[in-house]
Structures are given as structure tokens and as C-alpha cells.
Amino acid sequence: MKSVLLFDVNESLLDLGALAPQFERVFGNGQILYQWFGQVLQTAMLTVITQQYSDFSSVGRSALDMMAEKHGISLTDDDRTSIVGGMRTMPPHPDVLPGFEKLRAAGYRMASLTNSPPAVARAQLENAGIAPFLDNIISVDDVKSLKPAAKVYHYAAGVMGVEPAQTRLIAAHSWDVAGAMSAGCKAAFISRPGMVLNPLFERPDVVAPDLLQVADQIIAAEA
Amino acid sequence: MKSVLLFDVNESLLDLGALAPQFERVFGNGQILYQWFGQVLQTAMLTVITQQYSDFSSVGRSALDMMAEKHGISLTDDDRTSIVGGMRTMPPHPDVLPGFEKLRAAGYRMASLTNSPPAVARAQLENAGIAPFLDNIISVDDVKSLKPAAKVYHYAAGVMGVEPAQTRLIAAHSWDVAGAMSAGCKAAFISRPGMVLNPLFERPDVVAPDLLQVADQIIAAEA
Missing domain, CATH: 1.10.150.240 (Putative phosphatase; domain 2)
Structure with missing residues (x-):
């Protein structure tokens, strides 16, 4: 699924x-x-x-x-x-909009989950041209906690109407991936230059250097 | 007191x-x-x-x-x-042993509370000549959590037989000071070069650039 x-x-x-x-x-x-x-x-x-x-x-x-x-x-x-x-x-990395195109074509439901306050997140995603791909811009402010607190990921799952295990957090930060997986979500790590996973925590099943390749791996893993 | x-x-x-x-x-x-x-x-x-x-x-x-x-x-x-x-x-900073002398002379009970594992903490403090000043070398390993978790500070207070409010955590790290104060302890900040307090958290009543001056301020504040 x-x-x-x-x-x-x-x-x-x-x-x-x-x-x-x-x-x-x-x-x-x-x-x-x-x-x-x-x-x-x-x-x-x-x-x-x-x-x-x-x-x-x-x-x-x-x-x-x-x-x-x-x-x-x-x-x-x-x-x-x-x-x-x-x-x-801030501009999107060059792989981001093509990655979203690919995931939209594959029929995924998508939302942002950032620590940025709601008004900032909305401005960021609109300025970068990402907002049209998203079904939701989810705010940590609603639960008055920041990532990587488990309750933030649980809240986001609830907003999207699914269990945490039915969500996948996509990030270039090992601490965000670890927080999400610890909260029961799946994850994908974008291994951007200088970004590395933390070996003390479980490794996600999807790891790739940009969103296009992350998209390919997610689509293959969930086929 | x-x-x-x-x-x-x-x-x-x-x-x-x-x-x-x-x-x-x-x-x-x-x-x-x-x-x-x-x-x-x-x-x-x-x-x-x-x-x-x-x-x-x-x-x-x-x-x-x-x-x-x-x-x-x-x-x-x-x-x-x-x-x-x-x-x-690692060697002690030059102000450390004279600072401990001063606090011992003033009659303080003292213990270490570091994230270092017990055997490492003991070796560190013995090699640096600090161990003889301490009534206890308290291990976070006993509670299976690291600082700045509240339960670590609470455990340390218990080991010393006092309430958290009767302890004072002394550190050059803003996060340790904030964690201790959030757990109900007093604190003192050693503002070593490059070390600054986090303005989002409560400011401790004792702030000084080395342990000698921290000792003077603690003794004055608690006289």
C-alpha cells in the first residue's frame, strides 16, 4: 500500500x-x-x-x-x-520539482511537515513552487512541540487520516529520520552532500542522494 | 542553605x-x-x-x-x-583545582554528574586530580538516560539525599544549565571562551568566566 x-x-x-x-x-x-x-x-x-x-x-x-x-x-x-x-x-534543490512530478504521477498523497511556523512554511513552499504538489501544509504549532518529538509525527498522521505506520517521512536529516522511525513511521533519507545517517539508529529502507532517486526507490519499495 | x-x-x-x-x-x-x-x-x-x-x-x-x-x-x-x-x-582548566579548593574550604558537598560512562568518568576525574574533592561520582548509566533528561538530575539529587531544588548544576554548556533548571535545580554557568547562554531559557543566578569566580559567586549567593 x-x-x-x-x-x-x-x-x-x-x-x-x-x-x-x-x-x-x-x-x-x-x-x-x-x-x-x-x-x-x-x-x-x-x-x-x-x-x-x-x-x-x-x-x-x-x-x-x-x-x-x-x-x-x-x-x-x-x-x-x-x-x-x-x-x-530559499530556492528548491534542482531535483525537487522533478521528484514531486514523479511522485504525483505515481498517485501519492503528500504533505509538508517542517518545524517552520505555519505562515513561514506556506511562504517557503509557495515561493519554491512546491505548494501545488501538497495536499496539506501541516503545522507543528498545532501540537506546540517541534520535531523530532514523537507527538508531531503522530499528529501529522492523524491530520492525513492514517496511522503513523502508513506515513513515510522524507528528510536529509538523520535526526528527523530517527525521530520519525522511532515514532513508528517509515522514512526515506536524502543523502545530500555532507548529510550522513546516524549509525546508532535504524536505517530506513530508502536512501538516495536526491529526490528523483528517492522517488524511484519509494515507488519500487511500495509497488 | x-x-x-x-x-x-x-x-x-x-x-x-x-x-x-x-x-x-x-x-x-x-x-x-x-x-x-x-x-x-x-x-x-x-x-x-x-x-x-x-x-x-x-x-x-x-x-x-x-x-x-x-x-x-x-x-x-x-x-x-x-x-x-x-x-x-584531558587536563583540567587552570582555574579548576583552585576553584575546588575554595569550595571545599567553604564546606560544600560536591559530586560529578557527566554523561561519560562510570569507568570513564572515574578515570577522567582521577587523572585530572579532581576525584579527591568529590563526595560522589554519579553515573547517568544507572538511570539509562543522558543529560539533559530531567530524570538524570532528579536521580543525582536522590543519590545525594536531597531534593532537586537543593542541588546546583555547574557547567559551561547552556543546554545542561537549561536542562537542570527545567528539572527544578539551581545552576551556575561557567562562561568559558566561546560558551554562551541560550536566551530562550531562564538565566542562572551565577554566571562567571571561570570556576574561581563561580565559586565566589556561589558562596556569596548562598551566604
């Missing part, structure tokens, strides 16, 4: 590298982008563990303030807005 | 930078050390969220394998052993 496909958005579908020029401008080093996003993820997990929910844009701004303090930089409100706001207009 | 003091070990008391030459040798870049330790922490949090406990040495080795795959390096068993095993012999 065909899974309902749940797509992570930041890095998995959209190219976070588009923010590098902003970090180059503000910090004098575009690579700080990845240090920042690492802190964003750490804080997201910390909000899950401590059950102190914050929306993902607040998490992004706080991580930016931490990077600024760490590197002895003063940030203006414009700096914060241009970086966090820049997440709304 | 005097708190029971619970000390984080890696980076907070011991200088992780001692491992940089191993990363320089294996990866050709000592700075990969910090990327590795970031992955170690991310995996630790993921084990808490998914409730799939692994001991911290296994977490360390798996994170090393992820760094190797990410950077296209082949690791030998000797490489793994020399890096993860090297954590046993």
Missing part, C-alpha cells in the same frame, strides 16, 4: 546555502550559517526535552543572538530579519 | 582542546573536534527524545563515524580508540 509522504522542508527540499551571503555580510564568514543551523537544531531538541515550546522563528533568532555573542558581533534588528526572513525565499 | 554542587565534566572542568591533535592527525583539521562534539551532543539529545539509550562512549564513536563519512575519511579502530579514549586524560 502507498504511504502518505511527509516532507521535511529546510535543507531537505530547500537550499539553506542561499543564506550564506547574509552570514558573509554580517559575520564575515558564510560558514557560520552551518554553526547557526546546528545551534537552531540543538535548541529545538532542548525545547522538546524540557517541554518549553518556542516557535521555530524564535528559536532561529535566539540561535542567531548566541552566534553573535560567541563571535563578538553586534546584530541589528535588520540583520536578524534578513537572515531569519531569508528562509522564506 | 548550601546547595549540593553537581559538576559537569567534559569542557566544563576538562579541556576538550587536548583532543585537537588527534583530529589534526586523523582529519587533517583540529577544528573538526568541535563539529564532532556538536554531533555527540545532538545524538545524546536524540537518544533522550527517542528513549533509545546508548552509553556516551558509543555515542562518541558513532559521531566519529559520522564525521569520517561526512569528510570522506577512513577510520581505523586505533583512530577511534585514540580519540574517544583520549577523553580519559
Whole structure:
């Protein structure tokens, strides 16, 4: 039976590298982008563990303030807005729209499941041309928790009217794949450059370097 | 009333930078050390969220394998052993032993609370000359969870025979401070170079750049 496909958005579908020029401008080093996003993820997990929910844009701004303090930089409100706001207009990786075409042709039901707040997620997916492929843009804000909390994946399954085992989370992040599988979902890992699976957690049955090949593998595995 | 003091070990008391030459040798870049330790922490949090406990040495080795795959390096068993095993012999930061002298003179009861497995923690603290100051070396392994899970801090309070509110966690990590405070403990943050607090979480009443100044502030705050 065909899974309902749940797509992570930041890095998995959209190219976070588009923010590098902003970090180059503000910090004098575009690579700080990845240090920042690492802190964003750490804080997201910390909000899950401590059950102190914050929306993902607040998490992004706080991580930016931490990077600024760490590197002895003063940030203006414009700096914060241009970086966090820049997440709304990141381009899709080149394989993404053809991958969605293939999955739509194969008859899959699809939704996004990102930590981004609802308005940001909608803007991201519309700007990238992905929204028309999706049956739903599911918001973690409705359950006041961020991924990789199990209840987020369970909520998404409920919104799509299926059990968690009938969903498949697709992401370029090992922690998202591990969180989804731990919550009883299937998963697929997009092994984008620099992205690797965590060997401590179960390996998904679908692993490929781009969404076209991920789509082929999903279609073959579920035929 | 005097708190029971619970000390984080890696980076907070011991200088992780001692491992940089191993990363320089294996990866050709000592700075990969910090990327590795970031992955170690991310995996630790993921084990808490998914409730799939692994001991911290296994977490360390798996994170090393992820760094190797990410950077296209082949690791030998000797490489793994020399890096993860090297954590046993990291030197204390120069302020640490004088800080403990001061706290002992002030009559504090003290214990370590690190994610390191029991045998590693004992070796680390003995090699660094810290063990004689401690009333207890408390193991997260006894509760099969890693920090920053609340139950680890609660367990440590129980081992010391006090309520969580009567303990104070001392660390150079914002996530450890946030986890402890969220679990009802007091905390103190050692603001070592490059270490900053997370503005999304409550600020501890004690913040200072080294253990001597942290000790002074704790003694003053609890007088």
C-alpha cells in the first residue's frame, strides 16, 4: 500500500546555502550559517526535552543572538530579519520539482511537515513552487512541540487520516529520520552532500542522494 | 542553605582542546573536534527524545563515524580508540583545582554528574586530580538516560539525599544549565571562551568566566 509522504522542508527540499551571503555580510564568514543551523537544531531538541515550546522563528533568532555573542558581533534588528526572513525565499534543490512530478504521477498523497511556523512554511513552499504538489501544509504549532518529538509525527498522521505506520517521512536529516522511525513511521533519507545517517539508529529502507532517486526507490519499495 | 554542587565534566572542568591533535592527525583539521562534539551532543539529545539509550562512549564513536563519512575519511579502530579514549586524560582548566579548593574550604558537598560512562568518568576525574574533592561520582548509566533528561538530575539529587531544588548544576554548556533548571535545580554557568547562554531559557543566578569566580559567586549567593 502507498504511504502518505511527509516532507521535511529546510535543507531537505530547500537550499539553506542561499543564506550564506547574509552570514558573509554580517559575520564575515558564510560558514557560520552551518554553526547557526546546528545551534537552531540543538535548541529545538532542548525545547522538546524540557517541554518549553518556542516557535521555530524564535528559536532561529535566539540561535542567531548566541552566534553573535560567541563571535563578538553586534546584530541589528535588520540583520536578524534578513537572515531569519531569508528562509522564506530559499530556492528548491534542482531535483525537487522533478521528484514531486514523479511522485504525483505515481498517485501519492503528500504533505509538508517542517518545524517552520505555519505562515513561514506556506511562504517557503509557495515561493519554491512546491505548494501545488501538497495536499496539506501541516503545522507543528498545532501540537506546540517541534520535531523530532514523537507527538508531531503522530499528529501529522492523524491530520492525513492514517496511522503513523502508513506515513513515510522524507528528510536529509538523520535526526528527523530517527525521530520519525522511532515514532513508528517509515522514512526515506536524502543523502545530500555532507548529510550522513546516524549509525546508532535504524536505517530506513530508502536512501538516495536526491529526490528523483528517492522517488524511484519509494515507488519500487511500495509497488 | 548550601546547595549540593553537581559538576559537569567534559569542557566544563576538562579541556576538550587536548583532543585537537588527534583530529589534526586523523582529519587533517583540529577544528573538526568541535563539529564532532556538536554531533555527540545532538545524538545524546536524540537518544533522550527517542528513549533509545546508548552509553556516551558509543555515542562518541558513532559521531566519529559520522564525521569520517561526512569528510570522506577512513577510520581505523586505533583512530577511534585514540580519540574517544583520549577523553580519559584531558587536563583540567587552570582555574579548576583552585576553584575546588575554595569550595571545599567553604564546606560544600560536591559530586560529578557527566554523561561519560562510570569507568570513564572515574578515570577522567582521577587523572585530572579532581576525584579527591568529590563526595560522589554519579553515573547517568544507572538511570539509562543522558543529560539533559530531567530524570538524570532528579536521580543525582536522590543519590545525594536531597531534593532537586537543593542541588546546583555547574557547567559551561547552556543546554545542561537549561536542562537542570527545567528539572527544578539551581545552576551556575561557567562562561568559558566561546560558551554562551541560550536566551530562550531562564538565566542562572551565577554566571562567571571561570570556576574561581563561580565559586565566589556561589558562596556569596548562598551566604
